Amino acid sequence: MRALPIFLFLCILILGCTAPESTTEKASPTPQNTHTQTPIQTTPKPVETPITTPLATPSEDLGIDNIEKELNETEQMLSELETLENVSFDI
Amino acid sequence: MEMSARWMLVGLLVLAVLIPSVAGAAPQAGKEFPAGKPDFSKIFNEHKERMMNWVQNCERWLERMQEKVNASKLSEESKLRIQERIRNMEANMEQIRAQISNANNYTELRDAVREVRTLWINTSKEMRLVAYENAIAQMDVIIAKLEELADRFESYGLDTTQLRNAINDANSTLNEIKTKIANGEDVSKDLRELKKKIDAAFAEAKKLAREYKPKPSNGIVMANVSGSFELNGTLNALIKGKGNVTVNPESSASRANGTVVAIVVRGNASVSGEGDFKIIAHGNGTLTMNGTGNYSYKECADQKFKSGSFNESVTINFGCGQL
Numbered sequence: 001m002r003a004l005p006i007f008l009f010l011c012i013l014i015l016g017c018t019a020p021e022s023t024t025e026k027a028s029p030t031p032q033n034t035h036t037q038t039p040i041q042t043t044p045k046p047v048e049t050p051i052t053t054p055l056a057t058p059s060e061d062l063g064i065d066n067i068e069k070e071l072n073e074t075e076q077m078l079s080e081l082e083t084l085e086n087v088s089f090d091i
Numbered sequence: 092m093e094m095s096a097r098w099m100l101v102g103l104l105v106l107a108v109l110i111p112s113v114a115g116a117a118p119q120a121g122k123e124f125p126a127g128k129p130d131f132s133k134i135f136n137e138h139k140e141r142m143m144n145w146v147q148n149c150e151r152w153l154e155r156m157q158e159k160v161n162a163s164k165l166s167e168e169s170k171l172r173i174q175e176r177i178r179n180m181e182a183n184m185e186q187i188r189a190q191i192s193n194a195n196n197y198t199e200l201r202d203a204v205r206e207v208r209t210l211w212i213n214t215s216k217e218m219r220l221v222a223y224e225n226a227i228a229q230m231d232v233i234i235a236k237l238e239e240l241a242d243r244f245e246s247y248g249l250d251t252t253q254l255r256n257a258i259n260d261a262n263s264t265l266n267e268i269k270t271k272i273a274n275g276e277d278v279s280k281d282l283r284e285l286k287k288k289i290d291a292a293f294a295e296a297k298k299l300a301r302e303y304k305p306k307p308s309n310g311i312v313m314a315n316v317s318g319s320f321e322l323n324g325t326l327n328a329l330i331k332g333k334g335n336v337t338v339n340p341e342s343s344a345s346r347a348n349g350t351v352v353a354i355v356v357r358g359n360a361s362v363s364g365e366g367d368f369k370i371i372a373h374g375n376g377t378l379t380m381n382g383t384g385n386y387s388y389k390e391c392a393d394q395k396f397k398s399g400s401f402n403e404s405v406t407i408n409f410g411c412g413q414l
Contacts, residue, residue, distance in 0.1 A: 064300055070229060070233055071233060071290070073159075074225075077225070077226070078222055078282070081152065084149055084152060
């Protein structure tokens with residue numbers, strides 16, 4: 001009679017180990033409420049600070065950053081085109 | 092009782108042996124074929140995905156190029172011409188996409204790619220032309236900006252010889268490229284050369300930018316005027332253009348020879364002129380202009396520029412210190 005619980009325990013153990021992995025989400029044990037409530041926004045309001053216009057940095061003022069950006073963008077478009085041209089049609 | 096327990100254990104062992112073998116018999120995704128037998132379905136999927144990604148990248152590149160052309164300072168005529176080209180290229184890419192997308196097996200994909208290769212030869216040529224035209228327009232703008240910087244540095248009192256030489260070098264290469272493009276020649280190498288020269292000029296500009304430190308009490312004014320002007324104050328100024336200029340005292344000015352006036356003024360001076368001029372001044376003073384033109388200025392060096400244009404006359408006070 002003692003063998004029966006051991007048998008059942010081992011059965012559960014074997015079946016548990018060999019069962020395939022489930023890809024679907026298991027149903028929630030608690031019934032879901034169809035009327036979903038949006039959580040109350042708890043984000044604190046930003047503290048109002050006086051708007052200060054940032055002073056231009058020397059490179060901003062001279063437009064150095066913009067020139068650098070434009071040079072990089074031009075370079076990037078050309079090198080991307082080179083990469084696209086190097087496509088292999090060998091199949 | 093002992094007998095039934097034994098049977099249960101036997102059943103258990105059978106279960107333990109059978110379950111894994113049944114589970115293993117199920118088909119698994121991505122299972123390798125035995126060596127020596129190519130999996131054409133896998134090869135087909137891989138190549139199709141690769142080609143579709145490439146088509147997508149080409150389409151994205153065209154989209155971005157379209158945006159750049161729209162935002163560029165190209166003439167309306169050039170923009171329309173390039174936009175028409177981009178539309179043709181997009182139609183070609185659509186065709187290429189359809190050919191690859193419609194291939195249902197390895198053989199069909201191979202045949203489609205053969206046709207795509209021919210179509211791509213023309214499309215890529217067009218893409219290169221558009222990219223080059225846009226790059227040249229962009230570099231033209233960058234050179235103009237570097238010239239503006241050189242003027243500003245010179246007006247401040249820095250030695251801009253190296254920067255101007257580098258700009259002139261880049262400018263002559265740019266003009267050669269324009270001629271080559273007009274003659275239908277390949278300019279890919281020249282463009283790389285031009286990029287190097289612009290980089291060199293930009294490096295010079297960055298060096299000078301480190302030395303450019305106007306006093307906080309100094310104002311800056313930059314203006315273009317067709318008409319007449321009067322500039323007074325304690326200044327470092329550069330006046331370039333065509334026309335007659337009077338400087339008082341004359342000793343405060345150095346003039347370049349030639350038909351184009353280029354005057355550098357230092358100290359307490361009064362300058363007036365009539366013609367077409369570009370005026371850049373650092374210091375404390377007043378600039379009055381009559382005619383048409385535009386300007387940007389800031390009263391103190393650490394402020395942001397204010398800009399405007401005029402049709403009759405305008406007076407700008409610049410500098411936070413005393414005259």
